[in-house]
Amino acid sequence: MQPNSVTLPFAFDAHVHLRRLRSVARLTAQHFSAAIVMPNLTPAIRSAEDVTEYSKWIMSATGKDYLPFTPLMTFKIYPDTAPETLKTLNEFFELSGRQIAVAGKVYPKGLTTNAEDGIEDYFALFPLFKKMEKLGLVLCLHGEKPGNAIEGLDRESAFLRTLFYIARSFPDLRIVMEHITTEAAVEAILQLPENVAATITAHHLILTHDDVGGDRMRPHNFCKPVAKRKSDRTALIEAAISGCPKFFFGSDSAPHPKDKKECSECCAGVFTAPIALPLLAEVFTKHNAINRLANFAGGFGQMFYDVAFAEKPVTLIQEPMTIPQEYDGVVPFLAGQQLSWKVQE
Numbered sequence: 001m002q003p004n005s006v007t008l009p010f011a012f013d014a015h016v017h018l019r020r021l022r023s024v025a026r027l028t029a030q031h032f033s034a035a036i037v038m039p040n041l042t043p044a045i046r047s048a049e050d051v052t053e054y055s056k057w058i059m060s061a062t063g064k065d066y067l068p069f070t071p072l073m074t075f076k077i078y079p080d081t082a083p084e085t086l087k088t089l090n091e092f093f094e095l096s097g098r099q100i101a102v103a104g105k106v107y108p109k110g111l112t113t114n115a116e117d118g119i120e121d122y123f124a125l126f127p128l129f130k131k132m133e134k135l136g137l138v139l140c141l142h143g144e145k146p147g148n149a150i151e152g153l154d155r156e157s158a159f160l161r162t163l164f165y166i167a168r169s170f171p172d173l174r175i176v177m178e179h180i181t182t183e184a185a186v187e188a189i190l191q192l193p194e195n196v197a198a199t200i201t202a203h204h205l206i207l208t209h210d211d212v213g214g215d216r217m218r219p220h221n222f223c224k225p226v227a228k229r230k231s232d233r234t235a236l237i238e239a240a241i242s243g244c245p246k247f248f249f250g251s252d253s254a255p256h257p258k259d260k261k262e263c264s265e266c267c268a269g270v271f272t273a274p275i276a277l278p279l280l281a282e283v284f285t286k287h288n289a290i291n292r293l294a295n296f297a298g299g300f301g302q303m304f305y306d307v308a309f310a311e312k313p314v315t316l317i318q319e320p321m322t323i324p325q326e327y328d329g330v331v332p333f334l335a336g337q338q339l340s341w342k343v344q345e
């Protein structure tokens with residue numbers, strides 16, 4: 001018998017999009033003790049000044065109600081981000097002894113939201129990676145191979161060669177392959193040494209590509225990388241419940257206004273922040289692994305990032321909850337459907 005309630009000492013979302021949306025930021029702060037906040041805003045978060053300003057904005061947006069909450073900041077990496085661009089981040093680090101950004105994020109050119117100015121040539125970034133390795137900054141990779149040669153569903157597995165090459169070239173650089181969607185990626189992460197880990201979203205534990213466009217187009221299930229096959233989903237579930245610390249939770253909760261989702265050429269992104277923990281509890285219970293949830297959605301991410309933050313416990317209880325149709329103009333994943341777990345408020 002599995003318990004019908006579980007208390008996590010803290011929840012850690014290792015990959016979230018808050019944009020400049022106050023209510024969205026509050027929804028993450030409500031359940032999570034800390035989160036790695038993505039930088040692909042317009043304009044993007046790319047300098048020490050941007051990081052500082054955005055982190056202050058988040059703290060003021062989330063307010064006092066849900067403290068403690070620690071946003072852990074990232075900066076977006078550009079083709080022309082020179083190692084010197086990290087100088088200000090480094091200076092701040094030397095002055096304060098504290099990192100204002102914990103990671104840099106690479107987006108592959110043209111493959112997702114605000115990635116038109118993303119990366120095509122990873123090898124040109126090697127001097128930057130060297131500097132990040134030295135500074136102890138984590139490299140977050142959206143792992144899909146850019147360019148015209150590869151078809152959409154194959155972009156993640158085609159990227160793995162690049163991942164191996166980067167990881168072998170920088171053995172002390174911590175690398176997170178974000179929101180993995182394939183069995184091939186799970187196998188690659190297991191083969192690679194300790195400096196390489198992966199985040200897994202809640203929605204990729206639930207969806208396959210048929211849920212995106214198998215019969216009708218379901219824009220609220222559409223994200224990048226797109227959900228793949230059943231066999232891939234099985235591999236992701238096995239990785240998430242395995243107790244292997246290389247796999248940890250990053251929601252990739254990515255809000256877009258309703259009219260930007262329910263239209264032609266809809267934006268990529270699945271909004272899960274307010275229901276992420278109940279979604280995980282459903283999956284983990286179904287696979288008899290609820291006792292592994294605290295590490296997957298907390299400890300393992302914190303350990304890999306090696307970050308300190310104040311913790312707040314969060315209790316999940318097995319009681320029905322209907323997912324709202326909207327949160328302030330943003331339609332959540334599985335809107336209107338029932339879950340059998342909820343967060344005890």
Ligand code: DOR
Nearest residue numbers: 112113223224254268269
């Ligand atoms: O679906 C996605 N949405 N994937 C990403 O990589 C970016 C994100 C967003 O920013 O909306």
Ligand code: ZN
Nearest residue numbers: 017038252254
């Ligand atoms: Zn993302």
